[in-house]
Amino acid sequence: MKKLGFIVNPVAGMGGKVGLKGTDGLNILKKAKRLGAEPVAQKRAQKALARLKMIKDEIEIITYPSEMGENIAKKCGFLPRVIGSIKTGKTTANDTKKASKEFMDLEVDLLLFAGGDGTARDIYDAVGDGMVVLGIPAGVKIYSAVFACNPERAGDLAELYLKNRVRKVKDVEILDIDEDSYRAGRLNTRLYGYLKIPFRERLVQKMKSGSSADEKYFQEAIAEDVIENMKDGWYYVIGPGTTTAPIMEKLNLKYTLLGVDVIYNKKLIGNDLNEKQILKYTEGKRVKLIVTPIGGQGYIFGRGNQQLSPRIIENAGKENIIVVATKQKINSLKGKPLLVDTGDEKLDKMLCDYFVVTTGYNERIVYKVTF
Amino acid sequence: MKSKLRKFHQAKWDEPIIYELSNKGEKGIIMPEAEEEIKEIAGDEISELPENMIRKTPPALPEISQMRVLKHYLRLSQETLGADLNVDIGQGTCTMKYSPKINEKFATSLKVTELHPYQDESTVQGILEIMYKLDLFLREISGLDRFTFQPGGGSQAILTMASIIEAYHKFKGESEKRNEIITTIFSHPSDAAAPAVMGYKIFYIYPDENGIPDIEALKKVVSEKTAGLLITNPEDTGIFNPKIAEFTKIVHDVGGLCGYDQANANGILGITRSKEADFDMCFFNLHKTFSSPHGCGGPATGALGVTKKLLNFLPVPLVEFNGEKYYFNYDIPYSIGKVRQYYGVVSAIVRAYAWIISLGDEGLKEVARIAVLNNNYLMKKVKEIPGADAPYAEGKHRVEQVRYSWEKLTQETGITTEDVTRRMVDYGFHMWSSHHPFIVPEPFTLEPTESYSKAEIDEYIEGLKRVAEEAYKTPDIVKNAPHRSVIHKINTESLDNPSKWAITWRAYLKKHKKG
Numbered sequence: 001m002k003k004l005g006f007i008v009n010p011v012a013g014m015g016g017k018v019g020l021k022g023t024d025g026l027n028i029l030k031k032a033k034r035l036g037a038e039p040v041a042q043k044r045a046q047k048a049l050a051r052l053k054m055i056k057d058e059i060e061i062i063t064y065p066s067e068m069g070e071n072i073a074k075k076c077g078f079l080p081r082v083i084g085s086i087k088t089g090k091t092t093a094n095d096t097k098k099a100s101k102e103f104m105d106l107e108v109d110l111l112l113f114a115g116g117d118g119t120a121r122d123i124y125d126a127v128g129d130g131m132v133v134l135g136i137p138a139g140v141k142i143y144s145a146v147f148a149c150n151p152e153r154a155g156d157l158a159e160l161y162l163k164n165r166v167r168k169v170k171d172v173e174i175l176d177i178d179e180d181s182y183r184a185g186r187l188n189t190r191l192y193g194y195l196k197i198p199f200r201e202r203l204v205q206k207m208k209s210g211s212s213a214d215e216k217y218f219q220e221a222i223a224e225d226v227i228e229n230m231k232d233g234w235y236y237v238i239g240p241g242t243t244t245a246p247i248m249e250k251l252n253l254k255y256t257l258l259g260v261d262v263i264y265n266k267k268l269i270g271n272d273l274n275e276k277q278i279l280k281y282t283e284g285k286r287v288k289l290i291v292t293p294i295g296g297q298g299y300i301f302g303r304g305n306q307q308l309s310p311r312i313i314e315n316a317g318k319e320n321i322i323v324v325a326t327k328q329k330i331n332s333l334k335g336k337p338l339l340v341d342t343g344d345e346k347l348d349k350m351l352c353d354y355f356v357v358t359t360g361y362n363e364r365i366v367y368k369v370t371f
Numbered sequence: 372m373k374s375k376l377r378k379f380h381q382a383k384w385d386e387p388i389i390y391e392l393s394n395k396g397e398k399g400i401i402m403p404e405a406e407e408e409i410k411e412i413a414g415d416e417i418s419e420l421p422e423n424m425i426r427k428t429p430p431a432l433p434e435i436s437q438m439r440v441l442k443h444y445l446r447l448s449q450e451t452l453g454a455d456l457n458v459d460i461g462q463g464t465c466t467m468k469y470s471p472k473i474n475e476k477f478a479t480s481l482k483v484t485e486l487h488p489y490q491d492e493s494t495v496q497g498i499l500e501i502m503y504k505l506d507l508f509l510r511e512i513s514g515l516d517r518f519t520f521q522p523g524g525g526s527q528a529i530l531t532m533a534s535i536i537e538a539y540h541k542f543k544g545e546s547e548k549r550n551e552i553i554t555t556i557f558s559h560p561s562d563a564a565a566p567a568v569m570g571y572k573i574f575y576i577y578p579d580e581n582g583i584p585d586i587e588a589l590k591k592v593v594s595e596k597t598a599g600l601l602i603t604n605p606e607d608t609g610i611f612n613p614k615i616a617e618f619t620k621i622v623h624d625v626g627g628l629c630g631y632d633q634a635n636a637n638g639i640l641g642i643t644r645s646k647e648a649d650f651d652m653c654f655f656n657l658h659k660t661f662s663s664p665h666g667c668g669g670p671a672t673g674a675l676g677v678t679k680k681l682l683n684f685l686p687v688p689l690v691e692f693n694g695e696k697y698y699f700n701y702d703i704p705y706s707i708g709k710v711r712q713y714y715g716v717v718s719a720i721v722r723a724y725a726w727i728i729s730l731g732d733e734g735l736k737e738v739a740r741i742a743v744l745n746n747n748y749l750m751k752k753v754k755e756i757p758g759a760d761a762p763y764a765e766g767k768h769r770v771e772q773v774r775y776s777w778e779k780l781t782q783e784t785g786i787t788t789e790d791v792t793r794r795m796v797d798y799g800f801h802m803w804s805s806h807h808p809f810i811v812p813e814p815f816t817l818e819p820t821e822s823y824s825k826a827e828i829d830e831y832i833e834g835l836k837r838v839a840e841e842a843y844k845t846p847d848i849v850k851n852a853p854h855r856s857v858i859h860k861i862n863t864e865s866l867d868n869p870s871k872w873a874i875t876w877r878a879y880l881k882k883h884k885k886g
Contacts, residue, residue, distance in 0.1 A: 051785075334812070364573065365576075365577065
């Protein structure tokens with residue numbers, strides 16, 4: 001019998017309607033409640049879980065007490081195994097973390113959780129990418145691709161995965177958005193990590209092409225292309241992301257998935273460098289920046305790679321920016337342009353142009369960048 | 372008469388693979404013993420063959436009686452939804468028009484089927500005349516100067532165009548530096564794939580906000596490295612690029628060549644031509660626009676035409692006429708050689724010739740007009756179906772097909788285009804999702820051609836409408852479809868697994884019947 005871990009972050013989403021742009025942290029939660037915020041996560045979690053009624057007898061639901069899952073599971077007609085303990089009405093991020101760890105120890109097949117980006121980060125903190133998860137969107141900020149587009153679809157995908165109809169998983173980005181600066185009108189993000197979610201491949205695609213050419217394959221093809229075109233005597237600044245990582249893997253170099261690495265003549269200069277360190281190596285030198293869009297909106301600068309500051313970009317020059325992305329990723333933008341948000345308006349304007357994006361071996365697309 | 376959905380249930384025979392029907396010693400035909408006199412004259416013909424040509428073991432063919440073989444294939448045919456059986460407008464981009472049966476008679480007459488490619492020219496003047504004249508027709512239709520029928524399909528014609536591009540730049544001493552081919556994301560995928568296998572670097576142009584390829588992106592990317600542009604128009608979205616002559620000019624200005632993928636020219640026959648858009652080359656799929664059956668229904672031909680400037684690079688041989696007789700010309704100075712053995716798929720050439728002759732120039736134009744009218748009627752109706760949409764070029768007409776989207780349906784009900792595909796089968800319809808690129812979410816592509824009546828198009832629309840209604844009201848019926856077809860859901864995951872593929876009986880035994 002398949003095991004489904006199920007938790008609800010009961011406070012997720014409460015800041016939304018009262019305009020607080022998030023509910024991370026106790027003080028904000030108090031403020032939200034003062035402003036009359038109502039719990040929304042329960043309803044959304046229920047909508048998702050109700051989709052699993054059909055396979056009620058085929059799965060075991062393991063959940064946390066009361067408002068962290070038990071109530072909803074019972075409402076949906078399940079007889080859940082309830083573990084752990086909480087202080088009702090006073091749950092915190094620690095409860096999410098604790099529950100995630102316990103689910104992992106119990107080897108659940110899938111963790112279905114209702115929450116927002118903060119909840120996703122808590123799960124990542126607790127268990128890394130050690131188990132397959134899926135988010136029911138219930139938070140204020142939903143920047144991470146770990147969430148289905150709505151609660152019903154989260155339920156459907158969970159059902160397909162638990163029934164073995166969907167077997168593949170993929171890594172998706174978790175972004176860390178600093179809520180304080182977000183409230184101040186600035187979006188300050190960094191790439192926080194990757195979680196594994198079930199991946200419903202477009203079955204139509206397989207039927208026609210019969211190929212196993214998934215995203216990983218294209219990432220490797222991109223890496224081959226980039227390496228083949230690398231020139232000696234140039235510094236290469238490798239931005240964060242799963243699309244740039246295979247470049248370092250193929251060169252047998254140590255790399256940081258979430259940070260910026262620098263190489264020269266295919267040798268490692270430094271890992272996880274900050275703006276200052278990058279400038280130290282590259283300022284005034286011949287340098288190429290390799291970046292990939294991070295987050296769902298298609299930002300090539302200003303989301304998840306803020307180490308690559310305006311000064312670094314200007315030093316390299318527009319013509320030395322190598323944008324890499326799989327076609328899947330570009331196509332997921334649905335025709336919207338790639339974006340930049342470097343924090344320097346003049347530079348952003350200068351970067352507004354058509355960029356040649358490397359999407360495979362010997363394969364490029366010409367794509368608009370704007371801000 | 373108001374069109375309604377018909378009651379339908381497909382035959383389901385649970386028919387084994389033909390090899391599994393084999394019984395040792397069972398015969399289709401028992402040949403009578405030859406008479407003594409004949410035996411004497413013929414001698415032992417087997418032993419006269421060279422030793423190395425005689426098989427040591429007989430071929431592993433199934434042994435079955437004639438009647439059983441007949442039943443086998445009739446049953447299989449009942450288990451398919453072929454172009455002659457269903458309203459086959461669900462396979463957009465493929466131009467599933469009616470192929471008149473009279474043309475089939477010509478193509479399968481002994482006069483055609485008993486020809487051999489090595490016959491002397493003097494004995495095949497008739498078929499050479501047909502080839503020569505079909506070339507003249509296509510010159511008229513395209514405005515270009517010379518056609519070859521050698522490419523055995525659209526992708527091979529694209530490969531031929533790319534080979535001519537390479538040969539041309541080689542001739543000019545520029546092939547080393549010109550290693551880039553530009554195409555668009557909604558051109559046929561082979562426009563990128565064929566030059567890519569030759570080692571070209573491929574650049575894709577995406578649509579602008581109006582749904583036509585972004586001309587500014589093209590300007591940005593052309594250079595002295597540009598070898599050529601390979602492009603479809605109208606694209607698979609059914610949107611015609613009105614700036615196409617500007618596109619070819621931009622590419623010509625940097626010294627590149629322009630190849631027009633007209634595999635499907637059904638909406639523009641007699642309306643626009645390659646020549647006026649200043650293309651150097653184009654090709655037509657005789658098995659699409661020109662009514663030779665498509666895909667599994669019949670063999671393909673990508674008839675490729677060029678302007679005078681590229682005549683010397685065409686594949687050999689070309690069919691020529693000297694005023695008295697038709698003959699093969701192998702004397703093409705910079706020919707790329709052969710892209711396929713012999714002269715083209717004769718049956719497809721005969722059908723296309725007959726089709727053009729029967730319609731005449733006004734008839735061809737009429738084909739395009741009706742195909743476009745049918746398509747725009749269909750689009751209006753499909754857009755009224757809940758959950759369906761036609762992305763790009765809102766409020767504008769399309770040419771001969773449309774790539775639609777079930778995205779809204781999927782978001783609201785969880786029913787995907789793949790689910791709809793399976794449910795349509797329950798009503799006796801084929802609906803195909805799409806081929807690359809998967810930019811339009813939950814895609815489906817419909818192309819009604821000129822062949823279908825309003826009544827039949829309405830019937831198909833009723834099918835889509837019903838399935839969409841079911842998606843909102845009783846989604847499980849759609850999700851678990853088909854219910855009235857040959858097989859239930861197929862687990863497509865094995866398609867990703869080469870260790871499961873078996874396209875021959877031998878491979879099947881090896882991979883699936885181990886031990």
